[in-house]
Structure formats: C-alpha cells, structure tokens
Amino acid sequence: MDGLSPDRPWDALPRSAETADAADRLFARAVAEFGPAIARIAYANEANRELRADLQQEIYFELWRSFAIFDGRCSLGTWVYRVAHNMAARHVTRRQRLSHRELCNLEEIIEPIDPHDAARQLDDEQRLGLLNTLIGQLKPLDRQIVLLYLDDLDTAQISEVTGLSMSHVGVKIHRAKRLLVQLYEGHQS
C-alpha cells in the first residue's frame, strides 16, 4: 500500500486533525508507513551524514506541525511526500547557494555510465552509488520526480505531489526510466 490514493477505503482519514491527539496519531501513522521513504528522501538530498540527520529531523518537525492543519482533502501519502520534498528542495537550494554547484534537469544530465560499458558487472552498492550521484546532479523538481518514481508512484500520483501536469511528468519519467534501466542493465538497443 502506498497510501496515496484517497479513494481507497483503507486509507480513510479523519476530516480534520484539530486535536493534538489526532495530529499525534496521524504523525505516528505517517512515520510507520512513510518513515523509510522519508529517510530515502533525506539520503538522496544530502550526502553529509550529520546534515542528512538534520534534514530528516527538519522534515519530521515540519510534518508534525503540518498535521495541525491537515484536513484530509488529499491522502496521507500525498501530504507526507509534499512536506518531505518541499523541505528537501529548500535544503538543496540553501546548500547550492553555498556550494555554487550547477544542477541540471533530466534532459541535460550526463549519462551515468558509458553505454558500451558492461553495467551488469557493477554490484548493487556501485549501482546505488551511481544512482545517488545521478540524483544529486538534478534540480529539485526533477529530483523529486525521480525519487517518487523510484518509490513506485505512478504518473498521476507524482503529478499530484509535484503540481506539474501529467504530460510533463510523463516526459520526465520516460527519460528517468531510460537512465535507470541503463544503470541496472547497461545499454540495450
């Protein structure tokens, strides 16, 4: 269960989280269901271990505060992903100001491995390293799309979280897919 589709009966939520108890319950549920996803978002957006822990902490604080105004109009999953990605995007922007590192979009990114290289010979750790390097080069919104896609969200769900049109997300996913397959299997044409 990804928790993103609000029409699913098992994902029914209270219409309002006015009481602290309701907010606490929502927070506990969000952590239980999306804790690993939040950790991955922090991991993909900050390489430094201490800063990553800070970022994850900031996301949790913002999430807990946000449940005071959660009204159930979107699913818990959409809400959690939006809060987490918004915090991560701000973190990336602040870090980019300090590092002066150029970020690019999916269309501009340099392919992570030589197409003629034997990608099958890479082990999982190396693949993850390359994947993290690739994600780390992306601008925040493209980064979000790739991360949401890796978390197995479909185009409609990614569109709902990011606010981008489905066609725009579709184009980005097409490019992301190509890079991901290449990363895992090597170039096949």
Place this chain on the structure above:
Amino acid sequence: MTEHNDAPIKALWRAQSTGVPAMSVSYVRHRTGELHRAFRIRNWLEQGAGLLALAGCSVVILLAPHPWVKSAAALLLIGAAYGMWQWRRRTAPFRTDPSESSAASLSFYKRELERKRDIHRTLWRWYVLPMAPGVIAMLGWNFFGDPQTRGTSAPWGVLGMLVAWLVVSMIYERYKAAQCQREIDALSALGEPER
C-alpha cells in the same frame, strides 16, 4: 529497443539502508516545544526591550522639567512605537502550506526570500529613520541646551556611539540582504518549473 525493466533498480533503491532512525511522536513533540520556547523568548526580549524604551520615554515626558527634553522624548516615543509596529507587521512569520504542491511551494519560498531581503534592505527607512527626529532633538538638548553637558565631550561620545551603532547595523543588514539575494539567485538558477 527492448522493454524497459526498471523494477530491479527500484527494488534496490527501496531496500537500501539509510542509516538514520525514524523519530517518535514524543521526541518530535519535545524538540518542537524547545524550538518554540527559544522563539518565544527571543520575541519577548525584542518586545520587552521596545516596551522598556517606551516606558523610559514616558517617564521622561512626565518628569523632565524642560519642554525641550519632553518634546524630544515624545518624538522618540512616537518613533520607537512606529518602528515596533512596523517590525511586527513586516516580520510576521509566514506560514508555509504543506498541502501546496512542490512547484507552488518553491515559488512561494522564493517570494518569501524576496520579502525577507526587502526587510533587510529597507530597515533603516521604517525602523531607524522614524527615531531620528527624537534622537536629534535629544542630542541637540545635550549639545546646546543642558548646562551640565553643553561644551563638554559627553554629547560627542554619545554621538560617536550612535554613529558606530548605525554603521555596524547598516553593514549587517546589507550582509543579510545579500545573503537572501544569493539564495534567490540560486533558486532562480534552478528555473521556474513548467506546468
């Protein structure tokens, strides 16, 4: 081209160890409580200092024997009250709406940075300038009116401290405005998302 199969890399991604444990409700509640306390204390200190200045001016207005001093204190009081009101109005903490989509949130964040930059750039106009008439009148009294300080170096010392404070404040505010501008530039370099 063969059918893309990105399931293995997705599975690999989701199975990776991130090494940072999740947090409990009680811990988050405790830490946010601490942050709120620090924020409230800072606000109380700022507001408290302003109220003390207002109270001091009021006492001078009531007790000072010379109309020059009373007028200078009244001008200071008006300037300080105006500055405090502007400070509250302009620096009211903005609330992010987590329900906004990521694209909207980034645009909103950029606008908020611009607002913060403008506060730093214009602080002198709405916070420092309104107090200038009162300060000038009070210094004028010390330079030319008060028989105890007239012709001594004391008013010059006060003037020197005021100028030094003004210069340091202006440099600090310019630095903070430039810091905001750099973040705005970084955000702009990331490009406005297509919808």
